[in-house]
Amino acid sequence: MLDALTLDQIRTFVTIAESGSFRSAAKRLSRVQSGISVAVANLEATLGVTLFDRSGHRPALTAQGQVLLGNARDIILRVDVLRAQARGFAEGVETELGISVDTLYPTPDVAEAISRMRQSFPAVAIRVWSEPMGGPLDALRKSRSALAIMVGEDFRDPRIKFEPLASIRQVVVAAPTHSLAKQHPDVPIELVDVADHLQIVLSDPSDLSAGRDFGVVSSQTCRVNTQDTKHNLIRSGLGWGRLPYWLIEPDLQQGRLVRLNLSAVGRNGEVTSSAYLAHRRDEALGPAAQRLAALLIGLGNETHRSV
Incomplete structure (x- = not known):
């Protein structure tokens, strides 16, 4: 029967x-x-x-x-x-290919993969969205993009396939003029010490994190919608926050930012998260998307080995 x-x-x-x-x-x-x-x-x-x-x-x-x-x-x-x-x-080659990239993921790696992909598919138009938190998953759910790069394990969906890419380092930093930067780097900063200092945090463009906060430990916050804004506000001395190491390495080397030893959010104020390449299981990837996915995974493996 x-x-x-x-x-x-x-x-x-x-x-x-x-x-x-x-x-x-x-x-x-x-x-x-x-x-x-x-x-x-x-x-x-x-x-x-x-x-x-x-x-x-x-x-x-x-x-x-x-x-x-x-x-x-x-x-x-x-x-x-x-x-x-x-x-x-x-079906044949796509006319347009969209990818949503977590703001924590290295932009140069994405640019390198797209550049190599275009050698084989030069006529394919590219759309790149840089989105924090639940943005990349939301883009896949709504079919705004064929591929997404997500960082961390906070957002999952059984309709989405995830493949590991690389490890992403984030460090807690502030401008050298900030009062928190005056503490000796060998002395851990306690949560009570940062509770009254303005923390610069990213807002989720999607509704996937409604009612939840990630990495917010201060009672005072300034919420922004882009990583560049967060970076610039922290560098200006307005507040402190966590930023990806690949983005701020030149600032640390040249003294525009200093690391904060806030061990409560990670050893020596640092946390490492896994990045994943994601795409919908129920929507086929075209030739250009398949090529870009393979390149991103290859570059991610190279990055992971060099960390």
């Missing part, structure tokens, strides 16, 4: 569970409600279990339905991946 299962029935089941009602599912799928009811009834008959309790105002998943929902979602995802891969085989 299980051979009688159809993808339409499974997709209908998932849509009802996600939308909360047969009516909402019918609207989302552009179907009549009676057709939705028949599809689920046939699926229940084929499986031999009741998926929804229909006794209330809205259908509620049964215990068996809750378990099978995860399997149903997995089946749909795998079918979508299959279709995307088949589409990719049939």
Whole structure:
């Protein structure tokens, strides 16, 4: 009997569970409600279990339905991946390629990979977004970009494939004129010492971190929307903050910034995070995107070995 299962029935089941009602599912799928009811009834008959309790105002998943929902979602995802891969085989080179890059990731590495990719695909237009925190994942979810580079493990989605790229160092810094910079570097700075000093932090352009803060330890904050703004404000002496080492290495060497030994946010005020190349499982990468992905992974491996 299980051979009688159809993808339409499974997709209908998932849509009802996600939308909360047969009516909402019918609207989302552009179907009549009676057709939705028949599809689920046939699926229940084929499986031999009741998926929804229909006794209330809205259908509620049964215990068996809750378990099978995860399997149903997995089946749909795998079918979508299959279709995307088949589409990719049939399609030619992209006319445009978008990539969203976490602001913590080295821009020179991205530029080098794009430059090498264009040697093979010079006619492909490139769009690069520099976005912090949940921005790159949001770009993939909304199909604004085909590729994304994400730093850290705070944002994940089972529809997104992640491949490790490199390790990213971040250090706590301030301008040499800042009062926190007067403390001897061998003496750790306590959280109580920075609580009343303005911390410059990046805002998340997406809603993925709503209600959460990452690395914010001061009661006083100045929130900015770009890494360049954060960098410039810290260098001007307005406040302190954490910045990627690759970006501020010249500032440290030339004395425009000094490291702060804030051990509460990392040993000697430093933290290392992993960077990942990400793309949607259900959307095929075109030839140019595949080439760029391979180049980014190769350069990331070189960077990782040199750290």
